Amino acid sequence: MFRADHRETASWVLIGAMLMSFLVAQYHHRFTVDPIRAAPAMAAVTALALALAIGKYTARPRLVAGARAFLQMTLFTVLGVVLAYALAANAGKLWDARLAAADRAIGFNWPVVLALLDKSPPLIWLFGLAYHSLTLQMIVVIVALSGMGKFDTLRTMVCAAILSGFVTILISGLTPAMGNLFDPSRYAHLWPSIAWLEQGLISGLRDGSLRVLDLTMLMGIVSFPSFHATLAAIFIWAFGAMPRLAVPGRVWAVLTIVATPVFGGHYGVDVIMGLFLAPPAIIASRHITRRRRAPHLMDSAQPA
Template sequence: MPAADALSWAILLGMLGSCVSLGLAMGFSIAAERAMAPAAGLTLLLSGVVMGRRAGRKHVSAAAVALLQMTLFTILGVTLAYLFAARAEPLWDAGLAAADARLGLHWPGLLAAADRLPAPLLMLSGLAYHSLAVQMVICILVLAATGRIERLRLMVAAAVLAGVATILISGLMPAFGNLFAPSAYRQLWPSVAWLERDLIAGLRNGSLRQLDLSQLMGIVSFPSYHATLPVILAWSLRPIRGAFWPGASWAGLTVMATPLFGGHYAVDVIAGLLLALIAIAAVRPLAASDAGVPGSAGGIRAVQAKGTQAIHGLV
C-alpha cells in the first residue's frame, strides 16, 4: 500500500475508534433509519474500488478510493466534532474576537460594508464558500483522469491529516463562531455559524444525543477547514497548468468568503491557512518514501509509526 494511503487509512481508523468509544461513553446513539443513505453511498464507492481494480483501471479505482476516504472522513470528522462539542468545554469566542480586534478588525463596520457590495459579487462569493464539497470531488476526478495518482493520494492524506488536526484543536478551543443576525442586513446571507447555533447549544446542554448521519453539519470555528481544504486542493492541482489557475482562483475566493458566509473570525482563517501549509509539508516526504520501492514497504513502515501516533492522539 502506498505510504500516503496508509497514513489516510490509519487516521480514519483512529477516528472511527474514537467516535465509537466516546459516543458510547457519552450516551450518543445513531438514528438507524437516517443512516441508510450514507451507508448506501459508502457501499457504492466501495463497489467502485473493487470494480476498478478487477478491470485493471487504476484511475477509476484511485478516484473511488479517494472519494471513499474523504466521505468517511466527513462522516467521522463531523461526528467527532459533535462529541467534542458535547463535552461543553469553556467557549473561546471572547478570546478569538479579541484577537481579531488586535488585528484592527471591527466586524460591525466590515459587515455593513459587505452588505453594500454588488449583489452578483456576494452571490458568487456565497457559491464559492458553499461549493467546497464540489471542489473536492472535481479535484479528485481531475487528478485521477490525468493520471496524477500519487498526487491524488498526497492530497487526500494532507486533507485528512489537516482535518483531524482541525477537529482536535477545535475540541480544545470550542466556539460558536462570529455570530451576526442576518435580519440586521439587507443582502447578507445567514452564516453557517448562525444557522448552527441551536445545534451546538443542544450538544453542549445535553438535549441532543442522537446523530442523524444524513444531515451532519460542520460546527468547527477555530481553525477554519474552509480555509484549509481549498489551499490543499489548489496545491494538488499545481502540476496541471490548465486546472491550477482556475482552481487556485476559486480557492482564493472561497477563503475570502469564509468569514462572511461561514461566520468565522479572521484568526480562524489564518490558523486554517497555516494548518494547510503544515499538512502539505508533512505529506510531501511520503512521495519520496515510495519512489522506487516495490510495494512501498519503506513508506508503509514509516506511516505505520505515524498512524499509531495519530490513533493514540485521538483516543
C-alpha cells in the same frame, strides 16, 4: 517503512484513529444513530467500495484512484463531523470572547466589513457561492487528478485533508466557539452564516438535548481553526498539478477562503490558523505517502 503498495496506509490509519477517537469521546455522552437516515451514507460508502473493487478487478488504475479518494473523503467527512459533535458535548467554556478579542487586536472590524458587503449583492452572490462550493471543488480535484493519472498528488491531497481535518477537530474540542455571529435580519442582502444556522445544534450538543445522529444532516461545527480555509488552501496546492486548471482552480479556492469569515461565521484568526495548518499537512503527507522502493517508478499517467 511504506512499501509501494502501502502508500494508502496513512489515510486509512487516520480514518481508523478518528473512529477510535469518536468512540472514546462519546463514552460519557452516548450517541445513537438514526438507522433510517444513515441509509444514504451507507449506500454511498457501499457504492464507492464496489467501484474500488471493480477498478482493481478490471485493472483500471484511474477508477481505483478516484473511487478510493472519494471513499476516504466520505468516511473522513462522516467521522469528522460526528467526532466534532462528541467533542462539543464534552467541551468546556466557549472561547468566543477570546477569539473576538484576537480579531480586534489584529485589526479585523467585522461590522464595517458586513455593512460594506451588504451594499453589493453581486459580491454576496460571488463569495456566497464560492464558500458553499467546497464540496464541488473536492469533486473536481479528485476527478481531475485521477483522470489525469496524477495519483501521487491525489494521494497526498487526500491524506493532507484528512490529517489537517483530524488536527483541526481536536484543536476545536479544546477551543469551542459558537462562531463570529451576526444577525442577518439587520442587513438587506447578507445571507445567514453557517455559524448562525448552527446555534441550536451546538447548544443541543452542549446541554445534552441532542444525542441522536442524523447522518443526512451532518454540519461542520468547527470554528477555530477553520477547516474550510485549510481545505481550500490544500486545493490551491493540488490545482497546481493541473496546468489547465491551475489558474481558475486557484482563483476559485482563494475566493472560498476570502468568503469564509462572513459566510462560515468564522473569526479572522480562525481562517489564519486554518491557512497555517495546510503547508505542514501537505509536507507531512507527501512524506508518509511517497514510494519507498523501486525509485525508478515515478508517478505518471497510466492507461485506464
